[in-house]
Amino acid sequence: MYKxxxxxxxxxxxxSYLHLLKKIFIKNFVETDLDGWFTGxxxxxxxxxxxxxxxxxxxxxxxxxxxTILANMFWSILLRWHKSYSIFFSNKHLNVxxxxxxxxxxxxxxxxxxxxxxxxVMYIHESWDSESAHSTQQDSTTPKFSWVWDALKxxxxxxxxxxxxxxx
Numbered sequence: 001m002y003k004x005x006x007x008x009x010x011x012x013x014x015x016s017y018l019h020l021l022k023k024i025f026i027k028n029f030v031e032t033d034l035d036g037w038f039t040g041x042x043x044x045x046x047x048x049x050x051x052x053x054x055x056x057x058x059x060x061x062x063x064x065x066x067x068t069i070l071a072n073m074f075w076s077i078l079l080r081w082h083k084s085y086s087i088f089f090s091n092k093h094l095n096v097x098x099x100x101x102x103x104x105x106x107x108x109x110x111x112x113x114x115x116x117x118x119x120x121v122m123y124i125h126e127s128w129d130s131e132s133a134h135s136t137q138q139d140s141t142t143p144k145f146s147w148v149w150d151a152l153k154x155x156x157x158x159x160x161x162x163x164x165x166x167x168x
Contacts (some may be wrong), residue, residue, distance in 0.1 A: 012092070019159070
């Protein structure tokens with residue numbers, strides 16, 4: 001299960017960066033719905049928060065260093081105001097209380113990330129037409145679920161083309 005979790009997170013990480021680079025490469029931001037870009041960017045940031053919290057849960061030297069770096073960054077942003085890092089970090093190192101808080105935050109943030117992904121897919125692909133490059137209203141003669149398969153097929157084919165160009 002641990003290995004499956006690690007490989008899954010790595011896969012999501014790589015695909016999210018490839019997805020973002022592909023959208024920038026095809027200049028999708030020019031004529032598109034801003035709601036999709038906002039929800040996608042917000043989900044991208046929350047994903048990095050989930051990864052940070054997951055790294056700290058490994059309870060090894062990397063987790064301790066990660067917590068120390070983030071606590072120092074937080075402290076520096078607040079202009080080194082008297083132990084302002086203690087709001088989120090009890091001290092600048094891992095301890096049991098810190099691990100429990102980060103574990104709860106890791107799982108809650110992961111569920112919130114899943115919710116944001118659903119919003120992102122809804123905003124991007126709900127009124128999406130696979131026959132053109134533009135969003136159009138879904139006609140009522142086709143099933144409502146058909147856009148999911150069309151979107152996945154187009155996403156996979158363009159992702160493969162982009163990946164091939166990138167590797168070449």
